[in-house]
Amino acid sequence: MAIRLKWSFLIAPVFGTGLISAAIQCMGDVTSSTDEIAYRSICEMKFLEGEHENYIMTGYGSGKSLDEANVSAMEQLARSISSTVTASTRARRSMNNEVVSSSFFQTADIRSKVNLKNAMMTCIDRNDPAGTLHVLVEVDVRSPETQIAEALRKKYPDSVSLKFTGNRYITSSQALSKVKHGLPIPRARSRQIEIPVSLYRQSATWYVQVGDAVYALNEGQLWNFVNLEMFALPKGDGFSADAYRGDNWRRDISNLNAGDYFRLRLNTASPGYVTVFNLYDDGRVALLEKNLQISGELMLPQSGVYQTATLDENEATTDRYLAICMKDPVDMLFTQKLTRDAGVVAGEGSFQLDYLLENLSTLKDAEIMSLSIRTLP
Numbered sequence: 001m002a003i004r005l006k007w008s009f010l011i012a013p014v015f016g017t018g019l020i021s022a023a024i025q026c027m028g029d030v031t032s033s034t035d036e037i038a039y040r041s042i043c044e045m046k047f048l049e050g051e052h053e054n055y056i057m058t059g060y061g062s063g064k065s066l067d068e069a070n071v072s073a074m075e076q077l078a079r080s081i082s083s084t085v086t087a088s089t090r091a092r093r094s095m096n097n098e099v100v101s102s103s104f105f106q107t108a109d110i111r112s113k114v115n116l117k118n119a120m121m122t123c124i125d126r127n128d129p130a131g132t133l134h135v136l137v138e139v140d141v142r143s144p145e146t147q148i149a150e151a152l153r154k155k156y157p158d159s160v161s162l163k164f165t166g167n168r169y170i171t172s173s174q175a176l177s178k179v180k181h182g183l184p185i186p187r188a189r190s191r192q193i194e195i196p197v198s199l200y201r202q203s204a205t206w207y208v209q210v211g212d213a214v215y216a217l218n219e220g221q222l223w224n225f226v227n228l229e230m231f232a233l234p235k236g237d238g239f240s241a242d243a244y245r246g247d248n249w250r251r252d253i254s255n256l257n258a259g260d261y262f263r264l265r266l267n268t269a270s271p272g273y274v275t276v277f278n279l280y281d282d283g284r285v286a287l288l289e290k291n292l293q294i295s296g297e298l299m300l301p302q303s304g305v306y307q308t309a310t311l312d313e314n315e316a317t318t319d320r321y322l323a324i325c326m327k328d329p330v331d332m333l334f335t336q337k338l339t340r341d342a343g344v345v346a347g348e349g350s351f352q353l354d355y356l357l358e359n360l361s362t363l364k365d366a367e368i369m370s371l372s373i374r375t376l377p
Contacts, residue, residue: 039128041062041128041134042125043124043134043135046123047059047060047076055141055142056138057077057080057114058077058122058137059076059136059137060135060136061073061076061134062128062133062135063132063133065133069134069135070121073121073135074116074119077116077138078116114139115205115218115221116139118139118216119139120139122137123135144175144215144217144221144224144225145224148179148215149183151210152179152210152211158185159190160193161186161193162183162192164176164180164197165197166197167198167199169360170197173226173227174227175208175221175225197209197210198354199357201351205217206219206222206283219281222282222283238266238267238369239265239323239369239370240253240371241253241254241262241371242263242264243261245260249263251265254372256373257308258313258376258377260308260375261305262373263299263306264288264300264321264323265298266294266300266323270327270367271294272293272328272367273326274289274323274324276288276300276323276324278321279322279356281318282351283353284344284345284350284351284353285345285351286344288301288321289301308373309375310377312377317375320371321372322356322368323371324366324368325366325368325369326365326366327365330363330366
């Protein structure tokens with residue numbers, strides 16, 4: 001029986017009033033006419049003036065409640081970054097606040113490379129005589145690496161040397177290497193300051209924390225902050241994939257099409273026990289095989305084949321496979337076992353990339369190998 005290894009992403013964040021801490025209370029202008037009093041909110045005026053850096057995008061909104069005004073502003077923000085928000089978002093306004101916000105984010109994040117979780121309210125106007133609330137929200141559309149580098153440059157002088165500390169699979173990542181290149185070269189004999197870095201998941205969103213600053217990551221940004229390439233081996237050496245094409249098995253495949261059958265081929269330097277994980281693009285972790293005895297070459301699965309699939313038929317994905325071989329069995333009970341009758345590990349509890357990285361950092365005398373396979377729709 002084929003094991004279907006599917007990929008998808010789950011976005012279900014909740015936008016609540018917690019983002020208003022950075023907002024300022026603003027007064028609007030009341031102008032008189034012979035027939036009526038027209039209220040012009042300072043938040044709307046700030047939006048129309050557009051006096052901000054070109055990498056800051058803004059959105060203005062109003063409503064009878066803060067959440068309604070918030071959603072209206074986020075819709076405007078999404079439009080300003082060329083995102084399309086469907087009418088279903090507006091239809092859900094009649095439901096409770098949490099569903100409104102969750103629905104909006106599910107729609108907007110899918111259609112935008114900018115993570116709207118990073119948006120902040122910068123203006124709140126509660127002074128409209130009609131009782132309408134007005135808000136202004138803004139988001140920095142630059143990459144997290146660029147934002148982190150700028151924040152560190154502003155906080156620390158070039159007379160100090162910055163060192164990232166934490167899990168080595170994060171501190172050695174491509175993203176943090178880019179951050180380092182964006183920092184000024186420290187002076188000779190400069191004082192060293194350690195900056196802790198961590199990766200974690202909360203409210204269905206991945207975050208990277210650098211010092212005191214926290215940045216929400218889109219799915220495509222997550223793996224920029226994780227380095228498993230240190231375990232990658234030369235093609236065909238140690239860890240590889242064989243795909244069934246036509247009537248033959250072809251070795252050392254790095255690209256597959258959705259629906260292809262394939263097997264994993266392992267060769268370890270020493271006999272022991274091997275555990276294999278499938279790491280999804282969105283940070284989910286599936287346990288494929290656990291503590292199988294190996295001495296020389298081992299084909300996985302031991303019976304049957306794996307089969308690739310994507311939940312979005314129009315999107316390619318990258319699956320990462322991690323094999324850990326140790327002299328003694330290893331215990332990683334936090335991961336979900338992918339069964340033959342299930343196409344994918346599911347549920348928020350399956351997003352265990354951060355826990356896997358923590359476990360990897362504690363292993364002693366382990367032979368670790370990684371393999372990346374690109375699946376085309």
